[in-house]
Amino acid sequence: MxxxxxxxxxxxxxxxxxxxxxxxxxxxxxxxxxxxxxxxxxxxxxxxxxxxVGYMIVMGSNAMRVLNKIGVNSRKAGAVDMDFIERRHYKTLELLSSLDVAKYDKAPAKLxxxxxxxxxxxxxxxxxxxxxxxxxxxxxxxxxxxxxxxxxxxxxxxxxxxxxxxxxxxxxxxxxxxxxxxxxMQQAHFKIFRSLIPTSAFLSDARTRRVLDLCRDRFVMFCHPTNSLISVLIGRNGDLLDVECGYRYRQGERAMDASDQFGIRKRLLEEFKGYHPDIWCGIEMAMVTTDWEIWKSTSxxxxxxxxxxxxxxxxxxxxxxxxxxxxxxxxxxxxxxxxxxxxxxxxxxxxxxxxxxxxxxxxxxxxxxxxxxxxxxxxxxxxxxxxxxxxxxxxxxxxxxxxxxxxxxxxxxxxxxxxxxxxxxxxx
Ligand SMILES: Cc1cc2nc3c(=O)[nH]c(=O)nc-3n(C[C@H](O)[C@H](O)[C@H](O)COP(=O)(O)OP(=O)(O)OC[C@H]3O[C@@H](n4cnc5c(N)ncnc54)[C@H](O)[C@@H]3O)c2cc1C
Structure with missing residues (x-):
């Protein structure tokens, strides 16, 4: 065939x-x-x-054009539509920008x-x-x-x-x-804490339910003006959340081992304490968080x-x-x-x-x-x-x-x- x-x-x-x-x-x-x-x-x-690696990934319309042609069954793979890309203020949750990506409907972007x-x-x-x-x-x-x-x-x-x-x-x-x-190779100026949380946990609390409502069908970044951002990605038929917290690391600071959950949580608290309490409530639901260094290639x-x-x-x-x-x-x-x-x-x-x-x-x-x-x-x-x-x-x-x-x-x-x-x- x-x-x-x-x-x-x-x-x-x-x-x-x-x-x-x-x-x-x-x-x-x-x-x-x-x-x-x-x-x-x-x-x-x-x-x-x-x-x-078990986290979410955004496939833009440029990638979806290829995935659709090779017969990947996105429904079978539990993909979720991504109609908007938005920035919100980290403290007030005010909407800062909203980009409509649903208009690339020949190959809609997915999570x-x-x-x-x-x-x-x-x-x-x-x-x-x-x-x-x-x-x-x-x-x-x-x-x-x-x-x-x-x-x-x-x-x-x-x-x-x-x-x-x-x-x-x-x-x-x-x-x-x-x-x-x-x-x-060059190390990027930030690292990322990543946590997977069942959507059912967010649904169980009014504060995280509010966050969830802001993030459906879209890729939302809660942005500190300069130092950090948190994105909440909803995938796997909507049943699983990936909370990604990017932050500027201190000079010489390396990624912490996943076995050091105490150290990771302490650092998370330090870096993201100014975020809106509803988001904080979500971070606290994470059972396991990992810490990632980011590297990029030079030309x-x-x-x-x-x-x-x-x-x-x-x-x-x-x-x-x-x-x-x-x-x-x-x-x-x-x-x-x-x-x-x-x-x-x-x-x-x-x-x-x-x-x-x-x-x-x-x-x-x-x-x-x-x-x-x-x-x-x-x-x-x-x-x-x-x-x-x-x-x-x-x-x-x-x-x-x-x-x-x-x-x-x-x-x-x-x-x-x-x-x-x-x-x-x-x-x-
Ligand atoms: C936090 C984070 C979030 C991201 N989010 C997104 C996103 O939303 N959307 C997006 O498009 N991208 C995203 N990316 C980037 C994306 O994850 C990578 O670009 C992608 O996974 C790279 O795939 P790859 O197949 O090129 O490399 P890899 O995934 O690294 O695969 C390389 C493979 O080669 C194998 N291998 C290596 N050496 C050997 C060897 N000597 N012999 C045999 N096998 C070998 C490895 O085991 C591995 O399986 C993100 C990255 C990070 C870190």
């Missing part, structure tokens, strides 16, 4: 052997787009039973509980829905790669080889580190070298505030399917990967520097911080920022780029 992706990217070229390292969101979605466009895909994943989205991607990949079944090898830690040969060696000595080697192995990518000019000059190409966080890890890290990985998955389609001979692959790299760097070099912005705050930043990347960009306000992120069809853009690049070659 062919998928909508197959109709969008008809492939009459040769079938390639694709080797992907990493079965995160980027690796699995790329495995699906490539198997649905006729390639043979093997994924190597170091963990024994790859499970996604997923990550493990559910991951399981759904695994189902589509392993059953080979709309394409060939993906071969997923777990407990397969890659210890070295030869990017010129397209091969990866596992800790147990086994060697795998592909016509294309895709590094979807996260921000500390072993594939990226094999490039002659690997980009670096990667080229996403391809030899037979290798980078995707997902390996190519462009970023700050989570605009909710675009995973969504950009989905864009990579869509782009790779286009650039590796209709290839007549394997000698064309390096040129195709160069074209892909150029297009993806152009896009992500604009997305990444803006990834720490609280959506809706653009005008304020432009007024007060003339050197901020958004002040130097053409984006003037939240609506324009959302349009730049969401109103982007990676498959159509990739086809256009490829067509423009191939036309003069064909007429030579």
């Amino acid at each position: 062919s998928s909508p992706l197959h109709s969008a990217i008809p492939n009459s070229g040769i079938s390639l052997n694709i080797l992907i390292i990493g079965a995160g969101l980027a690796g699995l979605s790329t495995a699906i787009t490539l198997s649905q466009t006729g390639h043979d895909v093997t994924v190597l994943e170091k963990s024994e039973s790859k499970k996604e 997923y509980y990550r493990p559910d989205l991951h399981n759904e991607l695994k189902r589509v990949a392993l059953l080979g829905l709309g394409g060939k079944a993906v071969r997923l090898i777990l407990n397969a830690k890659v210890v070295s790669v030869d990017i010129n040969n397209g091969s990866a060696t596992l800790a147990d000595g086994r060697v795998f080889k592909g016509d294309v080697l895709i590094g979807a192995d996260g921000e500390r990518s072993i594939v990226k580190s094999s490039f002659s000019e690997p980009g670096g 990667q000059k080229n996403l391809t070298q030899g037979k290798a190409v980078l995707a997902g966080d390996a190519a462009h890890s970023m700050e989570p505030t605009t909710g675009q890290g995973g969504s950009q990985g989905l864009e990579d998955a869509g782009a790779l399917a286009v650039f590796l389609s209709n290839i007549g001979s394997k000698s064309e692959i390096p040129h195709r990967l160069e074209l892909l790299s150029k297009m993806r760097i152009e896009r992500t070099s604009k997305v990444v520097p803006l990834s720490g912005i609280r959506l809706g705050e653009e005008e304020l930043i432009r007024k007060n911080f003339p050197k901020h990347p958004v002040s130097r960009s053409s984006i003037k306000n939240g609506d324009e920022h959302i349009a730049f992120l969401f109103d982007y069809d990676v498959i159509e853009e990739s086809k256009k780029t490829l067509q423009e690049a191939e036309t003069p070659r064909a007429s030579l």
